[in-house]
Amino acid sequence: MANQVQYQYKDDNLLKSEPNKYKEGDLKSEEMIVNLGPQHPSTHGVLRMEVITDGEIIKDVVPHLGYLHRCFEKHAESLPYNQTVPFVDRLDYLAAMNSEHAWALGVEKMLGITDQIPKRVEYIRVLVAELNRMASHFVAIGTYAMDIGAFTPFLWMMRDREHIIRLLEWASGARMLYNYIWVGGVFYDLPVGFEERCKQFVDYFRPKLDELKRLIIDNKIFVERTANVGVLPLDLAINYGVTGPMLRGSGLRYDLRKVDAYSVYPEIDFEVPVGEGLMGTKGDCWDRTYVRVLEVKESLKIIEQCVEKLTGEHKRTPDFDPHALVPKKIRPKAQEVYARAESPKGELGFYFRANGKSDVPYRCKARSCCFVNLSIISELSRGSLIADFIAILGSIDIVLGEVDR
Amino acid sequence: MQFEDIIAKLREEHGEEIIVEVNEEASPKMITVKSEDLLQVSEVLYKNESLFFDMLSCITGVDNGPEMNTMEVIYNFYSIPFEHSLMLKIILPRENPAAPSLVNIWKTADWHERETYDLLGIHFDGHPDLRRLLMPADWEGHPLRKDYKNLEYYRGIKVEY
Numbered sequence: 001m002a003n004q005v006q007y008q009y010k011d012d013n014l015l016k017s018e019p020n021k022y023k024e025g026d027l028k029s030e031e032m033i034v035n036l037g038p039q040h041p042s043t044h045g046v047l048r049m050e051v052i053t054d055g056e057i058i059k060d061v062v063p064h065l066g067y068l069h070r071c072f073e074k075h076a077e078s079l080p081y082n083q084t085v086p087f088v089d090r091l092d093y094l095a096a097m098n099s100e101h102a103w104a105l106g107v108e109k110m111l112g113i114t115d116q117i118p119k120r121v122e123y124i125r126v127l128v129a130e131l132n133r134m135a136s137h138f139v140a141i142g143t144y145a146m147d148i149g150a151f152t153p154f155l156w157m158m159r160d161r162e163h164i165i166r167l168l169e170w171a172s173g174a175r176m177l178y179n180y181i182w183v184g185g186v187f188y189d190l191p192v193g194f195e196e197r198c199k200q201f202v203d204y205f206r207p208k209l210d211e212l213k214r215l216i217i218d219n220k221i222f223v224e225r226t227a228n229v230g231v232l233p234l235d236l237a238i239n240y241g242v243t244g245p246m247l248r249g250s251g252l253r254y255d256l257r258k259v260d261a262y263s264v265y266p267e268i269d270f271e272v273p274v275g276e277g278l279m280g281t282k283g284d285c286w287d288r289t290y291v292r293v294l295e296v297k298e299s300l301k302i303i304e305q306c307v308e309k310l311t312g313e314h315k316r317t318p319d320f321d322p323h324a325l326v327p328k329k330i331r332p333k334a335q336e337v338y339a340r341a342e343s344p345k346g347e348l349g350f351y352f353r354a355n356g357k358s359d360v361p362y363r364c365k366a367r368s369c370c371f372v373n374l375s376i377i378s379e380l381s382r383g384s385l386i387a388d389f390i391a392i393l394g395s396i397d398i399v400l401g402e403v404d405r
Numbered sequence: 406m407q408f409e410d411i412i413a414k415l416r417e418e419h420g421e422e423i424i425v426e427v428n429e430e431a432s433p434k435m436i437t438v439k440s441e442d443l444l445q446v447s448e449v450l451y452k453n454e455s456l457f458f459d460m461l462s463c464i465t466g467v468d469n470g471p472e473m474n475t476m477e478v479i480y481n482f483y484s485i486p487f488e489h490s491l492m493l494k495i496i497l498p499r500e501n502p503a504a505p506s507l508v509n510i511w512k513t514a515d516w517h518e519r520e521t522y523d524l525l526g527i528h529f530d531g532h533p534d535l536r537r538l539l540m541p542a543d544w545e546g547h548p549l550r551k552d553y554k555n556l557e558y559y560r561g562i563k564v565e566y
Contacts, residue, residue: 008561017560018540021534066539073524074548082477107496109432205440238485240514254485336431338463340490351479363549367463367481375516404539 010185018109020050021062030054034386035114035356038067042390045400049377049393056385061378068404076364081107082183083329084364088397091348093365094139096221097132097168098180098343099402101125105262106339106350107183110332113325120314121322122264125200128168128180128308133147136344137292140397143285144289145216147394148225153216160208163201170194175300184326189272195307201314202307213261219292226289227280230380230392234283240376244346245295246396249275249288256342270306285395292397295344330358335375338367345369345397406455406489408434408448414456418449428494435492440478443495444505448495450482451510458482458491461507464517466525468499470551476502476527497527506532524549 022033036042036049043049046067052059063347072091076084088103089096104125108114142157165175170191172180182189215220232242234250247254255272257265273294275287336355340349346369353363373396380396381389406415407436407452408429415423417434423446425438426437450458478494480493506529507514518556520530526547529535536542556564 006562008559013560016543019542021536066537067424069539071548077549194540236512239512241460241462241511252485259488334437336428336479336492338433340462347462348479349463351463351481363465363467365463365465371516372513377511379512 019047019064020065022050022052027052028054029150031059038064043400044143044398045403047374047398047400047403053386053390056387058384058386058389061381061389063374063377065374065404068400070405071403072405073364076361076366079358080359081361082326084316085176085182086121086179089179089366090134091405092343092345092370093176094399095132095136096176096178096339096345097125097129097181098136099348100178101129101263101337101348102341102343103270104181104183105245105341106119106337106352107330107332109339110335110337110352110354111183111327111330111367113184113327114296116325117184118314118320118324119264120310120316120320121325123306123309123314124186124190125181126264126268127303127310128171128188129141130176130302130306131164131168131323133344134296134299135161135168137296138164140292140344141212141216141289144394144397146224148381148391150216150219154214156208156212163204167194167197167201170197180286182323182326183330185322185324187322189320189322190310192284192316194201195311198303198307200302206300209293209300211232213293217286218295222288223279225391226285226395228284229280229388230285230384231281231328232283232376232380234265236379237283237376241372242376242381243344244342244344244373245291246290246346246373248273249291250283251275251277256340256347262341268302270301273298284339285391287399288380329359332356340367343369343400345402346373366402366405368405370398370400370403373403374398374403406482406487408489408491411456411489411491412436414453415446415449418453419445426494428530432494433490433492435479435494437494437496440495440497440504441474442556443493444507447507447510451492455487456484458484459489460485461511461513461517464521466512466527468525468550471499474499476522476525478504478527480507501528502526502529505530508532508550523547526550 031054038046038048048064050062089098091099113249127389138157138161142154145153169175211294232250233392237250251274253272273291279286332354336353339353340347349367351365352361355362381392416533424436428435460483462483465479468476469475475495483490521527523537
C-alpha cells in the first residue's frame with residue numbers, strides 16, 4: 001500500500017473532472033478565459049473561478065466548487081445527532097460556535113425540549129456564539145483589507161481575534177473547532193473567572209474599534225476601492241436568497257436573531273445595523289464591510305449583557321449541571337423540521353427528517369449561507385474590472401468549508 | 406398569514422385537489438403537491454400579494470430508498486414582509502426522477518437544484534445549466550441515494566478510507 005501510486009496523473013484529468021463551462025468556440029474573438037484559483041489567497045480557500053474577460057472587463061464568472069467537499073450530509077446520515085456536532089464545526093470553521101448553536105437548536109426543536117433548556121446554558125451559548133461572531137467578522141474585515149492591498153489591518157484583526165480564540169480555548173479546550181455546544185446543554189460550565197475576562201476584553205476592544213474605523217473604514221484608499229463597487233440591489237439579493245451582512249448591507253433590517261427571536265435574544269437589547277450608502281451607493285462593498293464593523297459593536301453590547309446575567313441572575317452555582325438535559329439517547333419521533341439560526345454570514349439552516357426508528361437522521365441537509373451568498377457572484381461582477389472582482393469576492397465573506405460542505 | 410389561510414388561498418386559485426396532502430406536524434407546516442402542478446403553485450406563492458413568498462430558503466432532495474421507490478424534493482419558502490413560512494413537498498418516481506425547475510422565479514434555485522441533481526440524480530426540467538456542482542464531472546453515481554455504492558478507486562485514489 002505504501003508504495004502504491006496515490007494519484008495517476010494524466011494531462012486531461014482536469015479537463016475531465018472539472019471542465020470549463022465555456023469552450024473556445026463559445027467565445028468572441030476579443031474574449032478570453034482567465035482561470036482564478038483554486039490555489040489563490042484571494043479566493044479565501046479552494047475555489048476555482050472561470051472568468052471570461054474582454055480586456056479588463058468581466059463578461060461572466062463561472063465558479064467551480066467542490067474542492068473542499070467533505071460529504072457532511074452523507075456523514076450526518078450515518079452518525080447519531082450528538083456525534084455530528086464536531087462535523088458541524090467543520091462547516092464554517094471560522095464560526096464553529098454559531099454552527100453548533102444552530103444544530104443544537106434544530107435537534108432540540110425535534111426533541112421538543114427547547115423550552116426546558118436552563119437559562120444559564122442559553123446565556124453561555126449566546127455569549128460564546130457572539131464571541132465567535134466577532135472573531136469571524138475580524139477575519140472577514142482583516143482578509144478583506146488584505147485582498148485589496150492593505151496588510152496592517154489583517155495583523156491587527158488577527159491580534160484581537162487571538163484574544164477571543166484564547167477565551168474560547170479556555171472554555172472548550174480547542175482553538176477553532178470547539179464541540180462546546182451540545183444538544184441539550186454545553187460541554188462544561190464556563191471556567192471560573194471567564195465572565196470577568198470577557199468584560200476585560202470588551203473594555204480593551206471598544207477603543208480598538210474606533211481605531212479600526214479610522215484605519216480602514218474611513219481610509220480614503222479603502223473607500224475609493226470599495227464604494228460604488230459591486231452594488232447589490234435589494235430585490236436581486238432577496239431573489240438570490242442572500243442573507244446576513246450582505247442582505248443588511250443592501251438596506252434590509254433582517255436578522256434572524258430578531259425575526260425568529262430564538263434562544264435568549266429577545267431578552268437582550270441590541271440593534272440590527274443596515275447599509276445606508278454613506279460613501280457611495282446602498283449595497284456596495286463598503287456598506288457590507290461597514291455593516292460587519294457595526295455588528296461587532298452590537299456583539300460587544302450583547303456580550304456585556306450576557307456577562308451581567310451570568311454573574312448576576314444566573315450566576316454559577318455548585319449544583320448547576322450543564323449536562324442535566326443532555327439526552328443519553330437521541331431518538332426523535334418521525335418528523336420533518338427545518339430549523340435556522342443567524343450565523344455571522346447569514347441564515348444557517350438544517351433540514352432534518354427523522355423516521356422515528358433510529359438514532360441517526362434519515363436525511364439531513366445543511367442550508368449554508370456562504371453557498372447561497374456565493375451564487376450571486378456572477379451576477380454581481382458582470383461588467384466590472386478584474387481588480388474589482390477581487391474586492392467583490394472578498395466582500396461576500398465566504399468560508400469554503402461551508403460552501404462545499 | 407396563518408397556514409390555513411395559505412392553503413385556502415391556494416385552493417381558491419387552483420381548485421380543491423391542488424393540495425394532495427397537508428402535514429401540520431412538520432415545522433414549518435407542510436403541503437404536498439403533484440410535481441406537474443409545482444410551477445403553477447410556485448407562481449401563486451411568489452406573485453400573490455397576500456402570500457408573497459419572496460425568499461426560497463432551501464431545496465432538499467430525499468431518496469426514500471428502493472423499497473418505497475420514490476424520491477422527494479422539499480422546498481422551504483419564507484416571506485420576509487409577512488414573516489410566514491411554508492414547506493412544500495413533491496414526490497417523484499425513483500426511475501428517471503424529474504421535477505420542474507424554479508430558476509425563473511427564484512434564482513436561489515439555480516445552485517440548490519444543481520446540488521440536488523449532483524447528489525441525488527434528480528433532473529430539473531428547464532434548468533439552464535444543470536451540471537454537477539460539488540462532485541467531479543466524471544464521478545459515477547449519486548452519493549446520497551440510499552443504494553449508492555462507493556467507487557473503489559477514483560483516478561488511482563482509494564475512495565474508501
